[in-house]
Each structure stands twice: as structure tokens, then as C-alpha cells.
Amino acid sequence: MPDICQMMQDEVLQENPNYAIIRQLLSVLFTMxxxxxxxxxxxxxxxxxTQNISFKNFLTILEENYKRPVGVEYYAxxxxxxxxxxxxxxxxxxxxSVSEIIETRKxxxxxxxxxxxxxxxxxIAFELGYNENSYFSNVFKKKAGISPSEFRESMKNLLTS
Known part of the structure; x- marks a missing residue:
């Protein structure tokens, strides 16, 4: 591009510039x-x-492995x-984040x-790859707003009323 600009400047500085050449050079510049x-x-x-394909592949791998106690590095x-x-x-x-998506799936x-x-x-905690019941309960409460036992109880009440 700098060469084309230089060629246009050289043409403009001529005693009798050829504006057809300048137009052609401008056209080439715009095309480039x-x-x-x-x-x-x-x-x-x-x-x-590529990102969409990688994301879909991540979701497929997550679906096969979310119960395992593995982290972001494993999926990557x-x-x-x-x-x-x-x-x-x-x-x-x-x-x-990947961690948030994994936790949401769990x-x-x-x-x-x-x-x-x-x-x-x-x-349930063990089945989902949590080594500590208390950690599972804390994550559940943080994400769901209520403890697992409160959630189970409220669902039973909903289903029986």
C-alpha cells in the first residue's frame, strides 16, 4: 500500500499530473x-x-464426565x-467459566x-464426584439458594400438594 500511495504522490507532483492514473491507483488502493x-x-x-465446535465438544465431554472429580485441566x-x-x-x-459450567451441570x-x-x-455428593459432603452442600446452597435437604423437601411438598 505504501508503494501505491507513493506512486500517487509522485504523479500529483508532476508538472502535468495524469488524473486517470491517480484514479486507477486509488481504485487499486480501495480494492486492496x-x-x-x-x-x-x-x-x-x-x-x-472453531470456538463453537470446541464448545460443543466440551459439552459432549462434560456430559460423559461430569460425575468424575476432574477439573478444567482435564477438559482442556x-x-x-x-x-x-x-x-x-x-x-x-x-x-x-469452565468451572461454573461444570458446577451448573452437577x-x-x-x-x-x-x-x-x-x-x-x-x-448423591459422592456420585457427582465430591469427596466431601459438606463441600457439595455448600456449592449446592451457593448455586441454588437453599440446601440440598431443603430443596428435596420443597420439591416433595410441591409434588404432593
């Missing part, structure tokens, strides 16, 4: 600028598609990327098990 703009748009679209490794990159993708798509399953089974809270 548009080409660069399209590349940026395409790069952004390709990046978004399965996707052949860094934990930071996986977190960036999740932030871009859901505005949540919470959904915990609620399902609390409603549909007679398993103890300790059994």
Missing part, C-alpha cells in the same frame, strides 16, 4: 483495503466457528488446548437425583 477488510471478517467467522487436555483457551471460549459463548444432576431418588445427600 476491501480485500484486507474481508480477510478480517473471514478470520473472525472462522474463529467463531481432552480438547487439546490450554485451560485458559477453554475458559476464553466458554466466556465468549456463555459468559461463564447442580442439575443433583436436583434430578434429589427429586427422583431416595439416595442420601452423601450418596
Amino acid at each position: 483495503i476491501e480485500g484486507e477488510r474481508k480477510k478480517l471478517v473471514l478470520d473472525k467467522d472462522v474463529l467463531q466457528k 487436555e481432552k480438547l487439546f488446548m490450554s485451560a485458559r483457551n477453554l475458559n476464553l471460549i466458554c466466556q465468549n459463548i456463555l459468559e461463564q 447442580l442439575i444432576e443433583a436436583k434430578n437425583l434429589l427429586i427422583s431418588t431416595d439416595k442420601t445427600i452423601s450418596e
Whole structure:
């Protein structure tokens, strides 16, 4: 691009500048600028598609492994990327960290098990990969606003009334 600009300047400085040449050079310059703009748009679209594919793959792996006591590094490794990159993708798509998405999936399953089974809270915690019942209860209460036992009780009341 600097060469084209220099050529235009050289032509303008001529004693009798040829404006047809300047118009042609301007046209070439605009064509080059548009080409660069399209590349940026395409790069952004390709990046978004790649992120969407990676995110869908993460959700598939999460669905197969959410009951295991594994963290962000495990999922990132399965996707052949860094934990930071996986977190960036999740932030871009859901505005949540990988950890938050994992905890949300576990919470959904915990609620399902609390409603549909007679398993103890300790059994549910263990089944979902929590080593400590108290940690599970704290995470549940933080996310759901009530304890697992309060949730189970309120659901029983809803279903029997």
C-alpha cells in the first residue's frame, strides 16, 4: 500500500499530473483495503466457528464426565488446548467459566437425583464426584439458594400438594 500511495504522490507532483492514473491507483488502493477488510471478517467467522465446535465438544465431554472429580485441566487436555483457551471460549459463548459450567451441570444432576431418588445427600455428593459432603452442600446452597435437604423437601411438598 505504501508503494501505491507513493506512486500517487509522485504523479500529483508532476508538472502535468495524469488524473486517470491517480484514479486507477486509488481504485487499486480501495480494492486492496476491501480485500484486507474481508480477510478480517473471514478470520473472525472462522474463529467463531472453531470456538463453537470446541464448545460443543466440551459439552459432549462434560456430559460423559461430569460425575468424575476432574477439573478444567482435564477438559482442556481432552480438547487439546490450554485451560485458559477453554475458559476464553466458554466466556465468549456463555459468559461463564469452565468451572461454573461444570458446577451448573452437577447442580442439575443433583436436583434430578434429589427429586427422583431416595439416595442420601452423601450418596448423591459422592456420585457427582465430591469427596466431601459438606463441600457439595455448600456449592449446592451457593448455586441454588437453599440446601440440598431443603430443596428435596420443597420439591416433595410441591409434588404432593
